[in-house]
Amino acid sequence: xxxxxxxxxxxxxxxxxxxxxxxxxxxxxxxxxxxxxxxxxxxxxxxxxxxxxxxxxxxxxxxxxxxxxxxxxxxxxxxxxxxxxxxxxxxxxxxxxxxxxxxxxxxxxxxxxxxxxxxxxxxxxxxxxxxxxxxxxxxxxxxxxxxxxxxxxxxxxxxxxxxxxxxxxxxxxxxxxxxxxxxxxxxxxxxxxxxxxxxxxxxxxxxxxxxxxxxxxxxxxxxxxxxxxxxxxxxxxxxxxxxxxxxxxxxxxxxxxxxxxxxxxxxxxxxxxxxxxxxxxxxxxxxxxxxxxxxxxxxxxxxxxxxxxxxxxxxxxxxxxxxxxxxxxxxxxxxxxxxxxxxxxxxxxxxxxxxxxxxxxxxxxxxxxxxxxxxxxxxxxxxxxxxxxxxxxxxxxxxxxxxxxxxxxxxxxxxxxxxxxxxxxxxxxxxxxxxxxxxxxxxxxxxxxxxxxxxxxxxxxxxxxxxxxxxxxxxxxxxxxxxxxxxxxxxxx
Amino acid sequence: xxxxxxxxxxxxxxxxxxxxxxxxxxxxxxxxxxxxxxxxxxxxxxxxxxxxxxxxxxxxxxxxxxxxxxxxxxxxxxxxxxxxxxxxxxxxxxxxxxxxxxxxxxxxxxxxxxxxxxxxxxxxxxxxxxxxxxxxxxxxxxxxxxxxxxxxxxxxxxxxxxxxxxxxxxxxxxxxxxxxxxxxxxxxxxxxxxxxxxxxxxxxxxxxxxxxxxxxxxxxxxxxxxxxxxxxxxxxxxxxxxxxxxxxxxxxxxxxxxxxxxxxxxxxxxxxxxxxxxxxxxxxxxxxxxxxxx
Numbered sequence: 001x002x003x004x005x006x007x008x009x010x011x012x013x014x015x016x017x018x019x020x021x022x023x024x025x026x027x028x029x030x031x032x033x034x035x036x037x038x039x040x041x042x043x044x045x046x047x048x049x050x051x052x053x054x055x056x057x058x059x060x061x062x063x064x065x066x067x068x069x070x071x072x073x074x075x076x077x078x079x080x081x082x083x084x085x086x087x088x089x090x091x092x093x094x095x096x097x098x099x100x101x102x103x104x105x106x107x108x109x110x111x112x113x114x115x116x117x118x119x120x121x122x123x124x125x126x127x128x129x130x131x132x133x134x135x136x137x138x139x140x141x142x143x144x145x146x147x148x149x150x151x152x153x154x155x156x157x158x159x160x161x162x163x164x165x166x167x168x169x170x171x172x173x174x175x176x177x178x179x180x181x182x183x184x185x186x187x188x189x190x191x192x193x194x195x196x197x198x199x200x201x202x203x204x205x206x207x208x209x210x211x212x213x214x215x216x217x218x219x220x221x222x223x224x225x226x227x228x229x230x231x232x233x234x235x236x237x238x239x240x241x242x243x244x245x246x247x248x249x250x251x252x253x254x255x256x257x258x259x260x261x262x263x264x265x266x267x268x269x270x271x272x273x274x275x276x277x278x279x280x281x282x283x284x285x286x287x288x289x290x291x292x293x294x295x296x297x298x299x300x301x302x303x304x305x306x307x308x309x310x311x312x313x314x315x316x317x318x319x320x321x322x323x324x325x326x327x328x329x330x331x332x333x334x335x336x337x338x339x340x341x342x343x344x345x346x347x348x349x350x351x352x353x354x355x356x357x358x359x360x361x362x363x364x365x366x367x368x369x370x371x372x373x374x375x376x377x378x379x380x381x382x383x384x385x386x387x388x389x390x391x392x393x394x395x396x397x398x399x400x401x402x403x404x405x406x407x408x409x410x411x412x413x414x415x416x417x418x419x420x421x422x423x424x425x426x427x428x429x430x431x432x433x434x435x436x437x438x439x440x441x442x443x444x445x446x447x448x449x450x451x452x453x454x455x456x457x458x459x460x461x462x463x464x465x466x467x468x469x470x471x472x473x474x475x476x477x478x479x480x481x482x483x484x485x486x487x488x489x490x491x492x493x
Numbered sequence: 494x495x496x497x498x499x500x501x502x503x504x505x506x507x508x509x510x511x512x513x514x515x516x517x518x519x520x521x522x523x524x525x526x527x528x529x530x531x532x533x534x535x536x537x538x539x540x541x542x543x544x545x546x547x548x549x550x551x552x553x554x555x556x557x558x559x560x561x562x563x564x565x566x567x568x569x570x571x572x573x574x575x576x577x578x579x580x581x582x583x584x585x586x587x588x589x590x591x592x593x594x595x596x597x598x599x600x601x602x603x604x605x606x607x608x609x610x611x612x613x614x615x616x617x618x619x620x621x622x623x624x625x626x627x628x629x630x631x632x633x634x635x636x637x638x639x640x641x642x643x644x645x646x647x648x649x650x651x652x653x654x655x656x657x658x659x660x661x662x663x664x665x666x667x668x669x670x671x672x673x674x675x676x677x678x679x680x681x682x683x684x685x686x687x688x689x690x691x692x693x694x695x696x697x698x699x700x701x702x703x704x705x706x707x708x709x710x711x712x713x714x715x716x717x718x719x720x721x722x723x724x725x726x727x728x729x730x731x732x733x734x735x736x737x738x739x740x741x742x743x744x745x746x747x748x749x750x751x752x753x754x755x756x757x758x759x760x761x762x763x764x765x766x767x768x769x770x771x772x773x774x775x776x777x778x779x780x781x782x783x784x785x786x787x
Contacts, residue, residue, distance in 0.1 A: 034682060055518040065672075
């Protein structure tokens with residue numbers, strides 16, 4: 001470690017400091033050593049190569065792939081959009097040519113500076129049709145340079161961005177995409193392909209072409225997003241922009257308020273999470289306590305001590321596995337949460353002697369069978385949502401009645417070996433609580449846990465009666481994100 | 494200190510020379526690891542070429558590859574060093590009856606001669622250039638990870654009876670992990686991090702072309718595209734690069750020039766290993782494309 005960090009003040013190091021501070025603010029754990037590594041790294045790599053620069057920083061600063069996206073966003077704001085070539089030419093803001101847009105754009109004061117429109121590159125005079133045609137050709141041929149130029153042009157034309165306007169990037173993205181109508185574009189590309197094909201395309205070929213165009217359109221969308229960001233950064237400055245772009249890391253995404261995009265990333269991260277948990281739990285079981293002496297292995301080990309059994313070996317104990325009973329509220333408000341918890345519990349099936357699942361809204365039904373004989377947990381969850389008989393009267397949560405049904409039909413099967421998990425926000429729509437059933441469960445079962453996807457501060461407000469149930473539960477957990485869910489499951493075993 | 498690579502491009506070219514096609518991230522991080530003299534922790538889905546990267550770098554550099562395969566229960570005596578007990582015993586016995594005192598023998602039996610070097614120590618002591626590969630590091634227990642820390646940050650091993658063995662030359666170290674558990678912060682901090690994901694379609698086609706003998710350009714293209722489409726599906730286990738290669742080789746062996754839906758579904762079991770995944774993919778491929786309209 002001979003080379004030292006350049007000690008002199010340099011703008012790059014300042015920038016890097018701000019960058020690391022922003023990463024930390026976004027929730028990435030960047031240690032001091034890692035920060036120093038990054039600073040040493042930049043002395044070795046050619047700065048003009050942005051990709052290398054980016055991957056080098058990532059290698060030193062981001063040690064978890066789930067954080068990659070967050071890193072990329074911050075990087076883009078801090079570095080990709082720097083430099084003179086990215087600063088906006090005066091008057092580059094879209095001004096008049098989006099007048100045909102809908103009325104939700106607050107047209108007004110900010111238009112003072114759009115007078116001189118030079119320096120915008122070509123293509124200004126195109127009609128929307130011509131532009132669509134050009135884009136269509138570029139997508140058809142996979143011409144990335146033209147696509148990029150058109151993406152900039154499209155933002156210029158359709159996003160209706162004005163300096164100082166406090167609107168998020170998603171709004172501009174939405175406006176641009178709506179005007180481009182990429183769905184129709186995709187269909188047109190496919191149609192063209194079908195027409196020019198010498199023979200009718202087989203489903204497989206069609207599928208492949210479709211995926212190809214889709215990936216091209218995906219790239220176009222990325223370009224558009226980048227362009228919008230570039231303009232926003234130029235307008236608002238780096239610090240403010242990275243703050244607005246800051247998003248929770250996947251493990252911190254709130255189940256109840258996840259956007260569709262976040263849901264996808266959540267679903268992706270649950271798979272590795274369950275794998276990790278399963279390994280960890282199995283290990284814990286094996287290494288927890290020492291069992292009786294293992295004679296065979298002791299003799300084997302004694303050989304390296306000349307026959308003296310100096311290192312006694314023990315058998316691993318086989319502690320009894322808990323039996324899990326999950327009772328899940330799957331009504332709209334908490335469905336996503338129930339889904340993830342069921343997914344996790346079932347992926348860990350091997351760690352428990354038995355798992356039984358019940359779902360309810362205002363009626364209650366056993367759904368254990370949906371999970372049996374299927375390898376696809378997603379499908380099972382889908383069946384729970386569509387097939388289970390969970391509606392009794394009106395399809396609004398009624399914990400009291402659901403518990404009644406459980407008590408009547410299934411309470412016999414709760415034994416001292418069972419661990420009961422109840423998932424729900426306990427928003428009972430002012431029905432009776434029937435909390436005595438929980439008490440009855442607690443008497444019979446090994447333990448009863450309540451998992452509530454609402455933030456603690458909302459508990460017992462409005463129609464939430466979680467406190468009433470909580471007095472009979474062994475523990476009540478706030479489980480709003482994967483991190484908390486993971487922590488809970490770990491305590492189960 | 495001489496550097497192994499002169500530039501990022503040199504890494505790319507060097508690896509290309511041994512038929513390993515890398516992308517920007519791989520070459521950048523490898524270059525940086527050489528410059529900063531830090532180990533690389535490589536993570537990613539199974540079968541994306543993590544282990545192969547270490548092997549190829551060794552080959553490109555003409556260095557010896559020393560490999561430590563990790564497993565549960567790996568300990569010092571398997572990873573670092575062990576005293577050759579039997580030899581020590583012989584030495585003591587042969588000394589019986591002769592003049593020398595115990596002190597002489599003790600000094601003697603705890604000398605290098607009686608030391609069995611395991612991979613980590615071997616890599617440290619090597620005179621020739623070596624690449625150290627610590628494979629599947631996520632399989633060892635958290636406690637065992639600590640064994641690695643000294644060697645990873647200071648390139649030295651402390652042996653109580655002998656003192657500290659310091660590296661004569663800093664080896665290039667690769668650690669691979671399949672991410673079955675979170676590695677400790679201490680370990681991650683000492684490493685550069687590289688995530689190798691499934692390759693982009695173009696790179697995968699190149700890989701197929703380089704690695705599969707006798708494959709035509711058109712077939713390689715088709716293979717890469719079909720694999721990309723399969724990876725887009727929501728599967729339990731997406732096909733890995735090595736599975737892609739297996740599949741391409743099979744197609745070549747079967748003398749297939751053009752993959753149609755039937756050939757694809759017939760040979761799908763090479764790409765996918767779960768019954769539910771195969772069923773899903775078959776269904777998707779047989780789909781008449783109606784869902785794409787609109």
